[in-house]
Amino acid sequence: MVAATERKTAEERREAVIDAAMTEFARHGFEGASTDAIARRVGISQPYLFRLFGTKKELFMASVELCLADTLERFKEASEGLTGEEALRAMGEAYMDWITADPRRLRAQLQSYAACDDPEICAVVRRGFGRLVEYVETKGVPPARISSFFARGMMLNVIAAMSLLGAEEPWAKLLIEGCRECA
Numbered sequence: 584m585v586a587a588t589e590r591k592t593a594e595e596r597r598e599a600v601i602d603a604a605m606t607e608f609a610r611h612g613f614e615g616a617s618t619d620a621i622a623r624r625v626g627i628s629q630p631y632l633f634r635l636f637g638t639k640k641e642l643f644m645a646s647v648e649l650c651l652a653d654t655l656e657r658f659k660e661a662s663e664g665l666t667g668e669e670a671l672r673a674m675g676e677a678y679m680d681w682i683t684a685d686p687r688r689l690r691a692q693l694q695s696y697a698a699c700d701d702p703e704i705c706a707v708v709r710r711g712f713g714r715l716v717e718y719v720e721t722k723g724v725p726p727a728r729i730s731s732f733f734a735r736g737m738m739l740n741v742i743a744a745m746s747l748l749g750a751e752e753p754w755a756k757l758l759i760e761g762c763r764e765c766a
Contacts, residue, residue, distance in 0.1 A: 605646040609690035613698040644707045647695040651711025670722040
């Protein structure tokens with residue numbers, strides 16, 4: 584007896600494609616990613632993928648939007664009911680836990696910045712990053728502290744991208760400790 588396969592709605596299929604695209608783009612970047620590999624990952628044809636998204640760039644931008652929207656959601660969940668430094672600490676810890684548990688998120692984010700030489704992609708990245716800044720601003724911290732929060736986050740991105748968490752090199756320990764102290 585053959586098990587019946589569950590049919591997905593177009594929206595479920597679209598979400599699965601975006602998730603698979605985030606993985607492929609995180610590994611290979613916008614230019615290096617293969618739409619054929621993305622389609623295979625979700626069990627659809629490449630022509631169907633293009634019916635859903637039109638172009639590779641549209642798919643990349645959808646994956647960037649998802650990545651940044653998920654980061655915003657993580658910030659909101661972590662800081663619910665909190666303000667000021669307490670909110671910043673909760674968001675920072677949640678973000679660090681998240682990119683450590685799912686490094687694909689970090690790589691996808693870094694690839695989105697790398698693709699900002701394309702004006703349309705850059706607009707999507709700026710819009711998503713702007714939403715993060717605007718949300719942090721609602722937590723009642725001054726502009727200089729908002730800047731230092733995001734500067735620390737970018738340093739943590741670099742540390743995580745170089746697999747320095749838990750590293751033994753003295754310079755790496757210094758950076759990690761410095762990030763903890765400015766939390």
